[in-house]
Amino acid sequence: MLLSVDHVTRYRYDRPVRAVMQSHRLTPSKFDGQKVRDWTVTVSDGIPGGSFRDGAGDRVQGWMVKGPVSEVEVRVIGTVETFDLAGVLRGHREVVPPEVYLVETTATRADAALADLATQAAGAEGPLALAHRLAELVAVAVAYKPGATRSQTTAAEALALGGGVCQDHAHILIACARRMGLPARYVSGYLFADVEGVPHEAAHAWAEVHVAGLGWVGFDPANRCCPDARYIRLGSGMDAQDAAPIRGVARGVGAESLDVKVAVQSLQQ
Known part of the structure; x- marks a missing residue:
């Protein structure tokens, strides 16, 4: 598919701040499943700093x-050609060993309920079957309910609520996979449309599980599928906070508000 992205993130401050510093993971990953045709990131009145590719293969x-500043707009415009690799992250270069992603974080720490959910997948024949079974269990246990959770909601809290969004599904799957000895990580990106063909109007998230002999494989419990040509992968991390496309700090006492608009379209090839 040929997908276009127009992603605007606008930060507003009720009192001008002295400066805003940000770190972006807004450049699509380099792997066999996607090829960037054009991609531009702009920051209103922004001064670009250092750029590097981290150990997980993400461009930062x-x-x-510089202030005084009352509003900052980050805009991403680009076109990416995508290919369906059945969720396998083929051709992606990184140096971080998979075992690093067995470590729990606050957002993905497994409580008794998460441990019980994970053990329901015991008996699956091989790590790939185990990962698929875990993704199925998460999709059944947690309904897609926008507004049911917050950005700080943990996997344990979302499971207890029985509802959440893609971030919660990813966190729960990561917690369960790690509980069963499978390295797992959080992935941020974009989705053109859900499994029913409904356009997706926000940034998206899913999980990747490392399968011995195959590598990293993506799973999207929110849509009950593996990432295909409808997905654009940006970057990964231990959890949502670690993999956030935009992280930053404002120097000042002004309260911050946030507005995000994302449009992903399919272009005729």
Whole structure:
């Protein structure tokens, strides 16, 4: 598929701040499942800083906006050609060993309920079957309910609520996979449309599980599928906070508000 992205994130401050510093993971990953045709990231009045590719293979770009500043707009515009690899992250270069992703974080720590959910997949024949079974269990246990959770909601809290969004599904699957000895990580990106063909109007998230002999395989419990040509992968991390496309800090006492608009379209090839 040929997908276009127009992603605008606008930060507003009720009192001008002295400066804003940000770190971006807004460049699509380099692997066999996608090829960037064009891609531009702009920051209003922003000064670009250092840029590097981290151990997980993600491009990280620093930005600074000198104050006084009351509003910062980050805009991403680009076109990516995508290919269906059945969820397998083939051709992706990274140096971090998979075992690193067995470590729990606050967001993905397994309580008794998560441990019980994970053990329901015991008996699956091989790690790939185990990963698929875990994704199925998460999809059944947690309904897709926008507004049911917050950005700080943990996997244990979302499971107890029985509802959440893609971030919660990813966190729960990661917690369960790690509980069963499978390295797992959080992935941020974009989705053109859900399994029913409904356009997706927000950034998206899913999980990757490392399968011995195959490598990293993506799973999207929120849509009950593995990532295909409808998905654009940006980057990964231990959890949502670690993999956030935009992280930053404002120097000042002004309260911050956030507005995000994402449009992903399919272009005729």
